[in-house]
Amino acid sequence: MKAKRVNREEQLKLIMECRSSGLSDYQWCEAHGIHAGTFYNWVSKLRKAGVTIPNSESKHLGTPVHQEVVKLDLVPEPAPAATIMEKNTRILTMPDTDASVAVEIIMGNSTIRFFNNTNPDLIRTTLQCLGGMSHAW
Numbered sequence: 008m009k010a011k012r013v014n015r016e017e018q019l020k021l022i023m024e025c026r027s028s029g030l031s032d033y034q035w036c037e038a039h040g041i042h043a044g045t046f047y048n049w050v051s052k053l054r055k056a057g058v059t060i061p062n063s064e065s066k067h068l069g070t071p072v073h074q075e076v077v078k079l080d081l082v083p084e085p086a087p088a089a090t091i092m093e094k095n096t097r098i099l100t101m102p103d104t105d106a107s108v109a110v111e112i113i114m115g116n117s118t119i120r121f122f123n124n125t126n127p128d129l130i131r132t133t134l135q136c137l138g139g140m141s142h143a144w
Contacts, residue, residue: 018049019058026061112137 013021025035025046036043050060110121110130114137121130 013049015053015056019053019060022046022050022053022060026063029064032063 021039021041025032025039028035030038032046033043036046054060107123109123109125112119112121119133119137121133
């Protein structure tokens, strides 16, 4: 199939679009399905006809630059302990059996109290949040 003929005005428009794209002529032509030789023929003929065409800013690139792809695993920064505790804080109703304090942890201006019959999962989670005690229980 023969390529569609492009008139001079369209050629100039395409050349100016290419030169302002930041890509090399080769990269731009490849992205737009235009043979680079055809593109340079347009530039040559238009310059011979007296049309001012800017030089390619990226001429030194020539062929497309191979860009390395590096996989990154983004891990959110760990939240400060105070934030974790605020998110996990809730008021629990105390069982009617024994409401005496079994353990009290004081850290700075914070106090954590575990009562008798406290759910062991709550104690484990709290200890893990406080000191990273992954081996708790």
